[in-house]
Amino acid sequence: MIEPRVLSGFRDFLPREMMQRQSLMETARRVYQSFGFAPIDTPTLEYLDILLGKGSAETDRQMYHFIDNGGRPVGMRFDLTVPLARYVAQHINQLGTPFKRYHIAPVWRGERQQRGRYREFVQCDFDTIGTRSLMADLEMILVINELLMALGFQRFCIRINHRKLLNGMLAQKGLEQHSVGVLRAIDKLGKPGIDVLAELIQVGLPESVARDILQLGQQQGDPAGVLELAERCVGDHPVGREGVADLRELLKSAVAAGVPAERLVLDISIARGLDYYTGTIVETQLLDLPEIGSVCSGGRYDNLAGLYTKQDLPGVGASLGLDRLLAAMEELGLVADQSSPAQILLAFFEPQLQLEYLRLARQLRSVGLNVEFYPEPAKLKKQLKYADQRKIPAVILIGSQEWEQQQAAVKWLDREVQNTVPLTADGRSICDYFQQAFLSTKS
RNA sequence: GUGGGUGUAGCUCAGUUGGUUAGAGCGCCAGAUUGUGAUUCUGGAUGUCGGGGGUUCGAGUCCCCUCUCCCACCCCA
Numbered sequence: 001m002i003e004p005r006v007l008s009g010f011r012d013f014l015p016r017e018m019m020q021r022q023s024l025m026e027t028a029r030r031v032y033q034s035f036g037f038a039p040i041d042t043p044t045l046e047y048l049d050i051l052l053g054k055g056s057a058e059t060d061r062q063m064y065h066f067i068d069n070g071g072r073p074v075g076m077r078f079d080l081t082v083p084l085a086r087y088v089a090q091h092i093n094q095l096g097t098p099f100k101r102y103h104i105a106p107v108w109r110g111e112r113q114q115r116g117r118y119r120e121f122v123q124c125d126f127d128t129i130g131t132r133s134l135m136a137d138l139e140m141i142l143v144i145n146e147l148l149m150a151l152g153f154q155r156f157c158i159r160i161n162h163r164k165l166l167n168g169m170l171a172q173k174g175l176e177q178h179s180v181g182v183l184r185a186i187d188k189l190g191k192p193g194i195d196v197l198a199e200l201i202q203v204g205l206p207e208s209v210a211r212d213i214l215q216l217g218q219q220q221g222d223p224a225g226v227l228e229l230a231e232r233c234v235g236d237h238p239v240g241r242e243g244v245a246d247l248r249e250l251l252k253s254a255v256a257a258g259v260p261a262e263r264l265v266l267d268i269s270i271a272r273g274l275d276y277y278t279g280t281i282v283e284t285q286l287l288d289l290p291e292i293g294s295v296c297s298g299g300r301y302d303n304l305a306g307l308y309t310k311q312d313l314p315g316v317g318a319s320l321g322l323d324r325l326l327a328a329m330e331e332l333g334l335v336a337d338q339s340s341p342a343q344i345l346l347a348f349f350e351p352q353l354q355l356e357y358l359r360l361a362r363q364l365r366s367v368g369l370n371v372e373f374y375p376e377p378a379k380l381k382k383q384l385k386y387a388d389q390r391k392i393p394a395v396i397l398i399g400s401q402e403w404e405q406q407q408a409a410v411k412w413l414d415r416e417v418q419n420t421v422p423l424t425a426d427g428r429s430i431c432d433y434f435q436q437a438f439l440s441t442k443s
Numbered sequence: 444g445u446g447g448g449u450g451u452a453g454c455u456c457a458g459u460u461g462g463u464u465a466g467a468g469c470g471c472c473a474g475a476u477u478g479u480g481a482u483u484c485u486g487g488a489u490g491u492c493g494g495g496g497g498u499u500c501g502a503g504u505c506c507c508c509u510c511u512c513c514c515a516c517c518c519c520a
Contacts, residue, residue, distance in 0.1 A: 003494085008511070058518055061444075079520090111518065112444075113511095123520060184517095297520065321520025349478075384480035399478060413480060 009112075009119025016339040017326070021122070023336075024151060024322055025104055028124040031147045032102035035139065037126045040101045042083040048073035054082045054276065054307065062109045076108040080125040080319065081276070081304065088129050088315075089308035097130025097313070104322075116292040116324040127298075127317025129305070134246060136316045137280045137300055138253050144284055144296050144318060145259045151325070152334065155287040156295075158259075159267040162247050163278055163299075166268060168240020169213070169233045178204045182213065189217045189269045217269050223251050226266040246280065270294075276301040282318060289328045296320045340390035342372040343438060347383045349399045356403070360396075363427030369434055388413050394434070398423070 006012060013021065029039070048065050052075065065075040077083050080103045088099060104124045113119060126143060128136040141158060148156050166183070170176045181203035188194045196217075200210035212233050219226045227248055234240025247266065255261045270283045279300035286295060298318020305313035329335050346361050348354075357373055364371045372392070374383045380397070387395050397409040402423075408430055411418045421433045 005511090062518080107520085109519080110444090112516095113513090114515095115513075117519070121520060294520065319520065324520045347479090380479050382480095386480090388480040395480085397479075401478085409479090411479070418479085 007119070011118065011120070014339070016335070016337065017330075019338065019341065020329070020335050021322060021326060024325065025122075025124065027150050028104060028147060028320055028322075029102070031143065031150050032124075032126045034146070035100070035126075035143055037100045037102040040084075040087065040103050041105065042077070042080075042087055042103070044076055044106070045074045046077060046083060046086065048075040050086050050308075051075040051078060051082055054085070054304070059109075062111050064108045064110055078109055079107050080105060080123050081127070081301070081315075081317070084125070084127060084129075084315075085304040085313075086308055088313055089305045089311070092130075092305075092309070092311060092313065098136070099129040100127070101129075102126040116327040118323055121321065121323035124320040124322055125317060126319075127315050129313055129315045132302070132314050134249055134253075137246070138250055138257065140280070140298060140316055140318050141250065141254050141259065141264075141282065142257055144282065144298075145254075145263065147296065147320060148284065153286065157263050157265050157285050157287060159265045159270050159283045159285060159294075160247065160250065161266065161268050161270050161281045162243040163281060164239050164243030165230055165234065165247070166213075168237045168243055169209075169230075171239055172233075172235045172237035173206070173209055175205060175209065186213065186217055186269045213268070217267075223261075223264065223266045226268075227251075230268075243279075250280065276304050278302040280316065286328055286332075288332055292324060292328045292331070294321070295325045295328065338391040340372070340392050341370050342390070342392045343370045344372070344394045344396060344434065345383065345387040345392045346371055346373045346396045347380060347398075348374040348377045349380070349397060350403070351377050353398065353400075353403055357398070360398075360408075360423075360427055360430070364431060364434065367431045367435060369431075369438070384411075384413070394437070396430075 033039075045068075051063060051065075052060050059078055063075050063078050065073065068074050084101070084103065088095065092099070102125060104122065106120055106122050108120050110119060111117065126140075128139065141160070144158055166186075167176060167179060170179055170182065182200060182205065185196055185199035185203055188199070189196055197210055197214050200213060201207055205213070212229075216226060216229055216233060219229060227244060230247075231241075231244050234244060251264055251266070254264055267283075270281055277299040279302065281299035282297060283294035284296035286292065296318055298316070300314070300316040302314040304315055305311065326335070344364065346357055346364075348357065361371045361373045374386065384395060391414075393412060393414050395411045395413065397411060402409055406423045408421050408423055409418055410421055410430075410433070419433075421430045423430060
């Protein structure tokens, strides 16, 4: 016998988890579409040269790739942004700009699995291509805020940074060649037992600059204070000033557009990330489970499509990490326990009424209700237990007594009530009854 | 990819310095007179003790290898 198992970092989903995933995806779709983002899809496999060298050496190393049966080097997509760049470069003439799309699909990364980190996971991306307007950056923040709220979260924060801030600061001192090392060091700010200052100096920064950066990083709570300090640090360097001005504008408009100010955190330590980001950078953290990492990240990349076309196609967008979010919700006890999409179980009571049951089930389904007919005339106890275990809320019981009186007993398992509903040939009354019942439980 | 830890019934775990037929709770299944779940009572099934090799008269308990998951690094959703 072959032992049934799945690859490390890959997972099966039970109905309960899958229903939750679908509901999260549906919410993301709804929110994205409410801002006018259009759905697209791209192949899971791309020519390897399309995918390589777009993120960093590290992302290349983590990519799944192989030679296909025709001898072509192909890769499995590592994220949805690089395929998007290829996609717009190829189709921008038909799409027109600005082009707003969303894309919900799995991606693959060959890295070691940890909690909330898998080798196959679904990203829910949304991006705006073809405009440099800061309005698009702002919209990214607004979408993230709406999205998290629609998913049922109140306690989260959106950490915002700008690539030009640190770059400008370093350039001002002629230290831009150290930016990678600085980012790596600064990223460790929250972690215990690490002397970030020492690391910064070791990277090659003069102590005074290192102190400034450290101070900037430690003030992440208060946007106004950080901005003021940042302004001093970047001096009169044009790139740095641009970063400061963008951030100031972004924060102001986000609050004006309705994002609670306490959710917006300026944090220069999130300046790491994929190499293609050039401006605004955001990460989203759940305050009740910060250690699981960002559940929604993104930023502005002004030169991504430039690898595939001479057209100037700047972009800005972010990605919700569906599987990481689900892992967080699981841990926080926020996952619904229903494991069946059925709203109603029609009990199989009397074998001679079989055809009547089938007709009733069809009538109920025709008005949009999810109805499951138990496949065999088992003991009532067993059928009720079946519904209870799957959290199917209602059970219809029609035995010979009910049938003679042309009525149905409706038992609600989540409450302790059992109603009697009249049966008619067209099923109208019982359909109305359930539509009414499910309408009121939803609101 | 590197380093550390972990792995006993579906789940959470117990299992004395290696010694006979490996346990608990929960869950699951079946019953408690004929048509009612989640509560109660009674009974029942379940594990090649992650897998492979070794040491030993004898290993769930010791050693090696491998896989898994967790944690850290790296990186990131």
